[in-house]
Amino acid sequence: MGKSLQSTACAVSAIVTIPPLGIFLIYKYPKWSVPVRITITIIAAIWSIFWAVIMVFGFPFIDLLFFLLFAFIVFLVNSRSTKSDPSPIEDKPYFDKENQHLNVPARYGGNELAYHYENVDVAGAKYRNQTVDESLLGKEISFLPEPENEHDSSALKIMCGSAMLGYVHKGKIRDMIFDWKKRNNMIFSVVSQIDTENKSIKYFIAFYKPIDVSAILDACKEELKDSNNEYSDDEGTL
Structure with missing residues (x-):
């Protein structure tokens, strides 16, 4: 039992x-x-x-x-x-070649977007010997000074890896690049357009600067001060 x-x-x-x-x-x-x-x-x-x-x-x-x-x-x-999801990858600048979409976040790595310029012409691209093809589209580029240039000691080469695409035109953008590089601030740039028939190359460039935390704090202090003043005025009218 x-x-x-x-x-x-x-x-x-x-x-x-x-x-x-x-x-x-x-x-x-x-x-x-x-x-x-x-x-x-x-x-x-x-x-x-x-x-x-x-x-x-x-x-x-x-x-x-x-x-x-x-x-x-x-x-x-x-x-x-139920493991915690891995921390999301920080949104960073990139070019989505498949969807022809350029992602340029307002903030990245402690920096904020200051200026950006689209479809800037590469100077002298058609005179280069390298083949201009669609494979360059979306690739990141860098800027290298060429002080030994006999025509312009301030010349700035545009490099895609080890290949030289051309030069940065004289003017505002070139001055900004020198200024940004001098301050060691972040520059993001990619090939944005390719014209294989005319051997024309255009690029996108974004200038980032460190986030000014002190300015944010000052703005918060001013806002708090204004709120306190409004509160004091309201008390005085009671």
Whole structure:
């Protein structure tokens, strides 16, 4: 009689406890993927079958053993499925060649966008010997001074890797590049347009500067001061 009661108790605990536990875990952790949910459901369903075996053989500890095994499996699955998502990649400047989209965030790496210019002509591109093709589109470019240039000691070469594309035209943009490089501020530039027939190349350039934290704090102080003054005026009218 005692054996029968033990078997019945094991069977009831297996039926009542395990399947609802599996369902509860599915809804408790909604980030779980569909395969994980299906796996838990199957495990819970299979577990409910053990009550028949337990009832027949009457092993009082097998119920606890399988429950611990199930809990351990759930722990392993949960530790993999509910890990905190990796920190999002910081939005940075890039050119999406497939969608022909240029991504230039207002802030990047402690810097803020100061100026940007689109489709600036590369000087002397058609006189270069290299082949101008679509593979250049979206590639990042850099600017290298050429003080030994016999025509212009302030010449600024436009480089794409080790290949020279041409020069920066004289004027505002070239002066800004020198100024930015002197201050070691960030410049982002990519090839934005290619004309293979005319061997014409255009580029996009963005100038970033360090975020002025002191200016932000001063603005916040002024705003707080104005708010306090308004509050004082309101009290005086009461």
